[in-house]
Structure formats: structure tokens, C-alpha cells
Amino acid sequence: MIHEQPRQLTKGLFEAVGLDKNLRKMHFDDFVLCVATVATWSKSELLHYAFKQFDVDDSGVMDGRELRAFCDGLKNDSSFYFAKNVNVAREKLALRERHQVGQRRNIEDIDENTLVDLDDLAKGSMEFQLAFYPLVQFQQNVRACTLGERFWAGATQRRQEVECIVHYMRNHKGKLPSFSILNRIIAYLLPYSQANAQRAVHRLAVLKYAEEERIWQDQAHARAEAEKVAETEIQEVDQAPPERIE
Incomplete structure (x- = not known):
């Protein structure tokens, strides 16, 4: 109904709004709760929700592999044209954290040494708005398919x-x-x-x-x-x- 396929970004939604994360049968009240919560999230709340879905060890920071998974999660089918922007944003976020922007490093080295927290991600969302647009699009889909x-x-x-x-x-x-x-x-x-x-x-x-x-x-x-x-x-x-x- 909201034009979203099950993926890492959406699978934690039930738990985020206070429902059972393994909910099999959804009542109408549960649906309204999910829609109203997502549709009224502020930008910072939306980013915090997305961050938690990919911070799998609940450490408060994303390592390189979690950051890669986060960026891959943004590149869904409806955001194909934003894939290059997402890749550039990920590389710059990772290199910025190491203060080595402009230096060529292999993927394994970046994944091994990167740590990005929510503040870093918030700054990145301001600098690379096109890369983070698919996240905003997720909320827009929910709004457009319900009350507008x-x-x-x-x-x-x-x-x-x-x-x-x-x-x-x-x-x-x-x-x-x-x-x-x-x-x-x-x-x-x-x-x-x-x-x-x-x-x-x-x-x-x-x-x-x-x-x-x-x-x-x-x-x-x-x-x-x-x-x-x-x-x-x-x-x-x-x-x-x-x-x-x-």
C-alpha cells in the first residue's frame, strides 16, 4: 500500500512504534499507529530510526560494514538514480572520520577503520542531500499513500x-x-x-x-x-x- 518492499530499513518499524517486532497479523489500529508515527517524524527522528536499523550491535556507532549496509539500504529500486550519490557520500563520510580525504584506500581498509556516529550521519545528510533523499522518500511514500x-x-x-x-x-x-x-x-x-x-x-x-x-x-x-x-x-x-x- 505504501509502495515499500520489505528491507533492512523497514523491518524494524513495528518495534520502533511499540509493536511486536515479529507481528504477523496487523489490526487497523496498528496500521494507523505505524502510518501516523512515520508520517510525523522530524528529519532527525527519521535519521535516528534509520541509524538504529543498521547499528546491528547497538553500540551507538556504525563501523565500516554497517555504514556500507546503511548506504546499500538507501539504494532501493525507486532510488536507482541516487546510487552514485550514495556511494560518494559513503566514501567521504568514511574518509572524513579518518581525516584522510583525498587519499586512495581500498575497501577493506575503509571498512576496518571507519566509525560513524549519529552526529556524523546528520552532518552527512545536510552535505549530501541527494544521497539521503531515498530516506526522505520513504516517509513521502507513507504520506502520499494515506492522507497526503x-x-x-x-x-x-x-x-x-x-x-x-x-x-x-x-x-x-x-x-x-x-x-x-x-x-x-x-x-x-x-x-x-x-x-x-x-x-x-x-x-x-x-x-x-x-x-x-x-x-x-x-x-x-x-x-x-x-x-x-x-x-x-x-x-x-x-x-x-x-x-x-x-
Whole structure:
């Protein structure tokens, strides 16, 4: 449906959105979750997802072989014309990391000595935009085959606005940014106004902040319970009578 064949770049999608990575049967809700997640990823989130798919040892860096696999993964059938750009980007990323741009080195030597982290990849995506276009195309396919680019661009913008407000609330003990009385009146009287859209963003931010607080409290409670159990076990060991030696 989204014009994507199973490949290394897509096989980790279920796990990335919180589903079972070996999911065999997809319900409609699961499909919506996958589409909404991928379609609203920022560029940095999309790159981070792709990085994790090819960092197979979960070390936080790609070695030369993982980088080669990452670049080969970009060269799918629909991006044939970008293959040369991908190859050039891979070679320059690998050589830059070794500070030896311009020197001829064999493939085995490059693969053996290359280490590229997410920051390196982000810089490369800015410098070699054509090479990384197939990654953007993956997201565009998802958007185009569902509700369209315009809809998802708006949804992505709202998500970013929500994140900004939640960040503000974290730094101000849960308080929302100011929302004037005039804007409140406009939002109430004009459902399609910018003021009402802003109020909707505030509501979403409140829900997200409340959910984060609930998760944080659950985690704090779980840590406290674990510490209590550990302390009880230590006390029981200390109070146990010494073993008799015969």
C-alpha cells in the first residue's frame, strides 16, 4: 500500500512504534499507529530510526560494514538514480572520520577503520542531500499513500508546537504559556480561527504532559518498591543467626 518492499530499513518499524517486532497479523489500529508515527517524524527522528536499523550491535556507532549496509539500504529500486550519490557520500563520510580525504584506500581498509556516529550521519545528510533523499522518500511514500503530504505536513507542525509547549511546561512546573483573554474569546466564537487552533495545541500539550507525569510517577514508585525490597533482604541477611561450625 505504501509502495515499500520489505528491507533492512523497514523491518524494524513495528518495534520502533511499540509493536511486536515479529507481528504477523496487523489490526487497523496498528496500521494507523505505524502510518501516523512515520508520517510525523522530524528529519532527525527519521535519521535516528534509520541509524538504529543498521547499528546491528547497538553500540551507538556504525563501523565500516554497517555504514556500507546503511548506504546499500538507501539504494532501493525507486532510488536507482541516487546510487552514485550514495556511494560518494559513503566514501567521504568514511574518509572524513579518518581525516584522510583525498587519499586512495581500498575497501577493506575503509571498512576496518571507519566509525560513524549519529552526529556524523546528520552532518552527512545536510552535505549530501541527494544521497539521503531515498530516506526522505520513504516517509513521502507513507504520506502520499494515506492522507497526503499537505495533511501530514500540518500534523507534523502541530506535533512540533505541542512539543515546544510541553518543554515550556517542564521548565515552569506544569504551567502553560500565556493565552490572552482576547484569544480565548476568538477561539470560542470562531472554531476555525488560528486562536482556536492554538487552544487545541494547548489541550494536546496538557494531555501529553499529564501522561509524561504519570509515567514518571509510575517509574519512581517502581524504583521505590525495588529499593524497599532490596533493603528488606539486606536486613534479613543481617539478622540471620550465624551458622554453627561443628
